[in-house]
Amino acid sequence: MTDEYTDNKIETKSADSSSGSYSPPVEKIPAQEAPDQELYHAKSFWTKWVFCQDAKVIGIQYALTATAIGMIGLILSWGMRLQLGFPETFSFLGPATYYQSVTMHGMIMVIYLLTALFLGGFGNYLIPLMVGARDMVFPYVNMVSYWMFLVAVLVLIASFFVPGGPTGAGWTLYPPQAILPGTPGSEMGIVLMLVSLSLFVIGFTMGGLNYVITILQSRTRGMTLMRMPLTIWGIFTATVLALLAFPALFVACIMMTLDNLLGTSFFMPEIFTMGEKLDYAGGSPILFQHLFWFFGHPEVYIVALPAFGIVSDLISVHARKNVFGYRMMVWAIVIIGALSFIVWAHHMYVSGMNPWFGFFFATTTLIIAVPTAIKVYNWVLTLWRGNIHLTIPMLFSLGFIVTFVNGGITGLFLGNVIIDVPLSDTYFVVAHFHMVMGIAPLMVVFGAIYHWYPLITGRHLNQTLGKIHFWVTFVGAYAIYFPMHYLGFIGVPRRYFEMYDSPYMTSGVGLNQFITVAALIVGFTQFLFLYNIFTSWYKGETSERNPWKANSLEWHTPDYPPTHGNFGKELPVVYRWPYDFSVPGSDKEYIPQDVPPSQVPTAKAEQT
Amino acid sequence: MSQFDIEKLPKGSKGFMYDWGSDQRAFKGVPWGKAMMWIFLLSDTFIFSCFLISLMTARASTVVPWPPTSDVFALTVFGVELPLLLIAIMTFVLITSSGTMAIAVKYGYEKNRKLCGWFLLATAIGGLTFVGMQAFEWSKLIFHDGVRPWSNPFGAEQFGAFFFMVTGFHGTHVSIGVIFLFIFARKVFRGDFDTGRRGYFTSMKSDYEAIEILGLYWHFVDLVWVFIFAFFYLW
Amino acid sequence: MTGDKKQVHTHKLGIYLWIWTLLFVFSFFSYMVDYLNYQGLLRWSLIVFFMLAKAGFIMAIFMHLYWERWAIVNVLLWPMTAIGVFIAIMAAESYYTFFSRMFYFVVGS
Ligand code: HEM
Ligand SMILES: [Cu+2]
Numbered sequence: 001m002t003d004e005y006t007d008n009k010i011e012t013k014s015a016d017s018s019s020g021s022y023s024p025p026v027e028k029i030p031a032q033e034a035p036d037q038e039l040y041h042a043k044s045f046w047t048k049w050v051f052c053q054d055a056k057v058i059g060i061q062y063a064l065t066a067t068a069i070g071m072i073g074l075i076l077s078w079g080m081r082l083q084l085g086f087p088e089t090f091s092f093l094g095p096a097t098y099y100q101s102v103t104m105h106g107m108i109m110v111i112y113l114l115t116a117l118f119l120g121g122f123g124n125y126l127i128p129l130m131v132g133a134r135d136m137v138f139p140y141v142n143m144v145s146y147w148m149f150l151v152a153v154l155v156l157i158a159s160f161f162v163p164g165g166p167t168g169a170g171w172t173l174y175p176p177q178a179i180l181p182g183t184p185g186s187e188m189g190i191v192l193m194l195v196s197l198s199l200f201v202i203g204f205t206m207g208g209l210n211y212v213i214t215i216l217q218s219r220t221r222g223m224t225l226m227r228m229p230l231t232i233w234g235i236f237t238a239t240v241l242a243l244l245a246f247p248a249l250f251v252a253c254i255m256m257t258l259d260n261l262l263g264t265s266f267f268m269p270e271i272f273t274m275g276e277k278l279d280y281a282g283g284s285p286i287l288f289q290h291l292f293w294f295f296g297h298p299e300v301y302i303v304a305l306p307a308f309g310i311v312s313d314l315i316s317v318h319a320r321k322n323v324f325g326y327r328m329m330v331w332a333i334v335i336i337g338a339l340s341f342i343v344w345a346h347h348m349y350v351s352g353m354n355p356w357f358g359f360f361f362a363t364t365t366l367i368i369a370v371p372t373a374i375k376v377y378n379w380v381l382t383l384w385r386g387n388i389h390l391t392i393p394m395l396f397s398l399g400f401i402v403t404f405v406n407g408g409i410t411g412l413f414l415g416n417v418i419i420d421v422p423l424s425d426t427y428f429v430v431a432h433f434h435m436v437m438g439i440a441p442l443m444v445v446f447g448a449i450y451h452w453y454p455l456i457t458g459r460h461l462n463q464t465l466g467k468i469h470f471w472v473t474f475v476g477a478y479a480i481y482f483p484m485h486y487l488g489f490i491g492v493p494r495r496y497f498e499m500y501d502s503p504y505m506t507s508g509v510g511l512n513q514f515i516t517v518a519a520l521i522v523g524f525t526q527f528l529f530l531y532n533i534f535t536s537w538y539k540g541e542t543s544e545r546n547p548w549k550a551n552s553l554e555w556h557t558p559d560y561p562p563t564h565g566n567f568g569k570e571l572p573v574v575y576r577w578p579y580d581f582s583v584p585g586s587d588k589e590y591i592p593q594d595v596p597p598s599q600v601p602t603a604k605a606e607q608t
Numbered sequence: 609m610s611q612f613d614i615e616k617l618p619k620g621s622k623g624f625m626y627d628w629g630s631d632q633r634a635f636k637g638v639p640w641g642k643a644m645m646w647i648f649l650l651s652d653t654f655i656f657s658c659f660l661i662s663l664m665t666a667r668a669s670t671v672v673p674w675p676p677t678s679d680v681f682a683l684t685v686f687g688v689e690l691p692l693l694l695i696a697i698m699t700f701v702l703i704t705s706s707g708t709m710a711i712a713v714k715y716g717y718e719k720n721r722k723l724c725g726w727f728l729l730a731t732a733i734g735g736l737t738f739v740g741m742q743a744f745e746w747s748k749l750i751f752h753d754g755v756r757p758w759s760n761p762f763g764a765e766q767f768g769a770f771f772f773m774v775t776g777f778h779g780t781h782v783s784i785g786v787i788f789l790f791i792f793a794r795k796v797f798r799g800d801f802d803t804g805r806r807g808y809f810t811s812m813k814s815d816y817e818a819i820e821i822l823g824l825y826w827h828f829v830d831l832v833w834v835f836i837f838a839f840f841y842l843w
Numbered sequence: 844m845t846g847d848k849k850q851v852h853t854h855k856l857g858i859y860l861w862i863w864t865l866l867f868v869f870s871f872f873s874y875m876v877d878y879l880n881y882q883g884l885l886r887w888s889l890i891v892f893f894m895l896a897k898a899g900f901i902m903a904i905f906m907h908l909y910w911e912r913w914a915i916v917n918v919l920l921w922p923m924t925a926i927g928v929f930i931a932i933m934a935a936e937s938y939y940t941f942f943s944r945m946f947y948f949v950v951g952s
Contacts, residue, residue, distance in 0.1 A: 209647055244654050834894055
């Protein structure tokens with residue numbers, strides 16, 4: 001697998017395309033603007049591995065914690081699926097527990113798994129390495145960020161054990177029901193959930209400021225924004241979105257906590273419970289929905305944008321071709337990010353909001369589809385006539401494209417008010433968001449782990465297990481979610497514990513059983529993947545330096561795997577973008593970012 | 609290798625294109641800590657905006673009359689009822705402290721240790737006075753007027769809820785600022801920024817730009833108060 | 844970081860004192876809006892005007908934004924458009940909420 005690259009030099013068919021006016025670039029090393037960063041050097045075991053300030057270790061801490069809590073989310077989904085598929089056989093999950101499982105599953109997967117993994121995990125590990133920095137700009141704050149995240153996770157776990165159990169309000173936590181008796185976990189569960197979210201936001205802010213400032217202010221010489229790998233662009237934009245969107249969630253959490261504990265009526269209208277009038281009056285539940293989705297929609301892109309970025313790099317490296325339309329890709333990421341702040345109420349078409357909003361939000365929503373579609377075309381065009389290596393990262397990337405297109409198209413359905421009205425709160429929605437923000441980003445996570453695992457550990461993951469992992473996950477995901485579209489069309493509502501003998505379920509019963517079996521198999525395969533990760537750490541085939549022949553800086557550190565301080569004595573100088581693969585005229589198949597033009601005089605490389 | 613000189617860079621909109629197109633730093637000449645504080649303040653602005661937008665929503669949609677703020681917050685001095693008197697004084701104090709902070713930053717950059725320290729201390733005391741008056745205002749409202757987060761005798765329930773939440777959140781910001789002001793006043797007087805003494809937690813050196821960063825935070829707190837004053841009290 | 848090349852803002856004391864005074868004056872004016880009991884559009888526009896003027900001076904002079912390069916100034920101000928949209932939408936929403944409350948609860952009952 002390693003030497004298949006070296007023989008595979010693409011013949012340059014299109015020497016004519018860059019004919020004529022080509023002149024080799026002038027070599028110019030910019031002046032260094034600031035002295036080298038001073039790092040904290042750990043002396044004891046504790047400061048080296050536990051309270052560690054090295055972004056690489058922090059990234060791994062984030063990733064492991066996120067994975068651990070993600071496993072809980074996965075197991076919860078098994079419980080739900082068993083209940084839905086075989087309600088008679090498996091009756092351990094009463095209605096209340098079902099709701100609690102749905103809620104915790106959703107929240108864990110979106111926030112504590114994907115957000116933390118992409119930004120905290122990949123962000124920490126890759127940002128300093130890819131932009132050519134020694135570490136994050138404020139390693140100490142970065143460390144505190146992780147520990148806040150851990151506390152948030154622990155509070156979340158604690159909510160499983162308090163009286164009344166965790167909240168069962170759905171991951172959207174809509175008031176008034178979230179804090180009223182009758183909803184499971186309305187005693188302590190909801191409070192701990194809100195506290196945990198607030199802690200998460202605080203912790204994330206510390207980390208997020210670090211990521212943004214490291215990218216903006218701590219790049220190495222020659223690393224312009226337009227020479228950054230798209231991975232960094234995706235993580236950067238997502239972090240900016242998070243810094244501006246989490247405040248709305250934070251505020252909503254505070255206000256709901258006060259409604260719950262102090263009896264204020266921010267979100268609570270006048271309410272009668274069991275014939276008794278409660279003390280609430282005059283609040284607006286719809287205000288919560290606006291605050292929640294002002295956060296919630298950008299959150300979708302907080303998960304999606306890093307995936308977009310990473311997958312572009314994976315495709316480029318494993319197809320040995322430059323990213324098609326790099327600048328277009330960057331602008332698409334930025335535009336999607338900006339637009340994601342003005343589409344939020346497409347989640348509220350049936351909420352009873354101002355009816356005129358449908359026009360506005362449907363329009364903005366459909367506009368967002370344009371840059372998104374551009375990205376899809378560019379991925380496909382990057383693959384076009386590329387030297388595609390069907391490595392595991394490439395397989396997952398291809399899986400991502402297909403899945404994302406699927407989820408994107410159902411998104412176009414749901415973005416239109418008249419189509420959304422019958423479909424909202426059905427399994428069609430469940431299918432949509434799992435495709436687009438569940439499976440698609442997870443495909444990228446897996447691909448990225450197979451891609452960067454050698455960098456982190458110096459070893460490869462087991463390829464056979466990897467192939468099994470990919471095919472079962474990919475085919476299995478379709479087995480799970482494709483039928484859900486149909487269930488949605490025939491009207492099966494979302495968040496229902498059981499369908500009993502409802503007329504909807506004549507054709508649905510068999511499907512539901514099928515989905516459940518598929519879900520169990522797919523879930524099991526993820527444990528196989530974890531097994532692979534842990535055993536390969538010690539036993540995996542050792543990887544030589546830069547096994548994928550990538551150009552970006554993280555593979556070109558003096559030590560492999562990179563050590564504290566990343567770049568040894570002197571920081572690298574960057575002369576090109578990271579996509580100089582198969583450059584016409586060059587005698588090298590790929591040109592790393594830190595190779596000066598004088599070393600590749602014949603290469604007709606893209607000017608960046 | 610040529611030397612980097614910020615004064616030679618293009619300015620204005622050309623500078624904008626230059627900076628974003630350049631390597632190393634998008635914000636030329638802005639130290640990491642200051643850039644970080646600015647972005648944090650941007651995020652914090654979104655928090656306060658969400659609070660104030662919620663306030664707007666509550667006020668604009670209430671069917672119960674909103675309490676007349678200028679009467680609720682009136683003080684009777686020498687038999688004359690002055691609307692919003694305490695709030696006006698609080699505003700005065702906070703703006704004053706913002707002024708002293710700006711001057712402390714100026715002396716910090718001039719490495720005038722003594723004056724910088726004294727102005728920091730003055731700022732801290734201003735902040736403390738503000739928090740004290742806020743405590744007075746809260747207790748007057750709670751014990752004298754019977755305003756509670758869940759009810760009040762004047763009108764819409766949300767009045768008390770928003771009052772305590774918004775001013776409380778702002779007051780927390782002020783209090784945190786005061787703590788840091790005292791800490792940094794001590795650091796300045798001790799000469800940490802001249803001797804390069806290392807921080808207790810981070811074990812990193814810092815210099816007088818830390819004062820500017822603290823100043824940004826403090827001015828921001830003042831800025832937020834401007835909006836609260838307008839939207840909550842005057843509106 | 845130490846020894847960093849940075850912009851240093853040392854300005855004359857006078858400018859700070861000037862702005863300081865201006866802030867007092869504006870605060871006094873906005874207080875007078877209430878004291879003189881102006882109502883309606885006049886009150887609304889005066890309050891907003893004084894508020895923005897004060898905010899502008901604090902940001903521009905005290906926070907030195909006036910002397911910063913455009914790169915950072917733009918980054919700080921553009922995101923406010925998202926807040927602007929949020930305000931506009933929520934204003935429309937709250938009028939609608941008010942309307943439906945009047946319609947169903949007050950008039951209708
Ligand atoms: C094997 C993988 C998974 C299975 C079998 C699964 C299954 C389910 C089921 C059965 C529901 C409840 C639907 C309902 O009753 O309304 C659900 C909800 C949800 N899932 Fe998943 N899921 C999986 C992975 C993920 C992932 C990776 C994400 C991350 C984005 C995710 C996000 C959500 C969300 C946001 C909800 C909505 C929760 C709510 O209604 O409050 N899921 N999932
Ligand atoms: Cu959305």
